[in-house]
Amino acid sequence: MKIVAALGGNALNRRGEPITSQNLRKNVRETVKPLADLALEHDLILTHGNGPQVGLLALQNLAYEEVQAYPLDVLGAETQGMLGYVLGQELLNALKLKKEMATILTTTAVAADDPAFAHPTKFVGPVYKEDTARALAAEHGWTIAQDGDWWRRVVPSPEPLHIRQAGTIKKLSEMGLIVVCVGGGGVPVIADYEQATLTGVEAVIDKDLASAVLARDADADLFLLLTEADAVYLDWGTPEQRAIKRATVDQLAQYGFAEGSMGPKVDAARRFVAGGQGEAVIGSLSKLPEILAGTSGTRIVRDGEMEIYA
Numbered sequence: 001m002k003i004v005a006a007l008g009g010n011a012l013n014r015r016g017e018p019i020t021s022q023n024l025r026k027n028v029r030e031t032v033k034p035l036a037d038l039a040l041e042h043d044l045i046l047t048h049g050n051g052p053q054v055g056l057l058a059l060q061n062l063a064y065e066e067v068q069a070y071p072l073d074v075l076g077a078e079t080q081g082m083l084g085y086v087l088g089q090e091l092l093n094a095l096k097l098k099k100e101m102a103t104i105l106t107t108t109a110v111a112a113d114d115p116a117f118a119h120p121t122k123f124v125g126p127v128y129k130e131d132t133a134r135a136l137a138a139e140h141g142w143t144i145a146q147d148g149d150w151w152r153r154v155v156p157s158p159e160p161l162h163i164r165q166a167g168t169i170k171k172l173s174e175m176g177l178i179v180v181c182v183g184g185g186g187v188p189v190i191a192d193y194e195q196a197t198l199t200g201v202e203a204v205i206d207k208d209l210a211s212a213v214l215a216r217d218a219d220a221d222l223f224l225l226l227t228e229a230d231a232v233y234l235d236w237g238t239p240e241q242r243a244i245k246r247a248t249v250d251q252l253a254q255y256g257f258a259e260g261s262m263g264p265k266v267d268a269a270r271r272f273v274a275g276g277q278g279e280a281v282i283g284s285l286s287k288l289p290e291i292l293a294g295t296s297g298t299r300i301v302r303d304g305e306m307e308i309y310a
Contacts, residue, residue, distance in 0.1 A: 001222060002043040002173060004215035006208055007031065008227035011285065012083065013052045019126060028090045034288040036094040043173045045218060047211040048087060050079040050184030054204060055125015055153060062140060072155060073187050073200030080105050080183035088180050101178035107164045108186030108210050114158035122157035122204045123147050156203040158188060160210040166217035185210035208268035216276040223272045225265045226285040232262055232298040244298045246307040249274050252300065269300045
């Protein structure tokens with residue numbers, strides 16, 4: 001079975017935790033343990049976020065005032081190499097080198113006139129207290145927004161149209177390699193087909209939406225969105241909350257899910273199932289065996305009745 005698994009941000013960096021290489025490797029080492037058996041038994045394509053890391057690189061760039069700061073597309077490419085290296089190495093260690101892998105620097109096509117460029121919404125970088133965030137925004141010309149109890153920088157997040165390396169990724173997976181790709185949603189590029197050129201842009205693409213596009217283009221059988229939550233809940237945070245076991249694309253469309261948490265994952269899962277050949281599951285990485293057994297997570301399918309966990 002061909003599986004595209006999208007790792008949530010908590011897999012690489014815990015909220016409020018310093019973004020150090022030591023913490024990164026520690027978190028990744030724990031993250032890949034449940035993925036080892038999956039990688040041995042199936043064709044695994046692994047995607048991941050990069051928000052904290054790309055924001056940190058941007059800050060480090062600003063500290064070196066002798067040269068102009070590098071743009072976000074270049075920093076996004078840097079994080080793909082950094083995170084792909086650590087993820088790949090720790091996964092191979094967990095596998096005892098029983099399988100080979102490839103890390104692909106991935107670019108994602110976006111539209112030049114995407115309205116997201118005028119309305120930044122994507123969080124990048126560390127979290128700050130409000131007064132610190134406002135001071136940094138004034139100093140560097142950032143747009144900032146509240147993220148829970150904290151404040152963070154926000155940048156444009158255009159719609160992913162297609163993954164330019166999808167064909168290569170698909171072939172590598174079919175050759176039996178684990179593929180790490182679409183880091184941070186892929187580096188956003190605008191294609192000028194008349195001039196036959198690609199140009200990187202200052203933005204960060206939603207990792208889950210880009211992963212859904214990849215899963216569709218790579219003909220995945222299963223799209224896993226692995227996060228901290230064990231399932232998608234209706235009436236979350238109320239005494240009536242209940243976990244969805246199984247639902248169709250149309251059934252999920254009847255409900256609203258928080259934009260800052262489960263909303264993008266539900267949207268990505270619905271898009272894949274509507275346009276792909278397989279199913280999607282949203283659930284906890286720590287319960288991966290149960291997800292594959294059908295006893296945990298929320299499975300999104302084309303047809304059938306909605307099911308709620310007892």
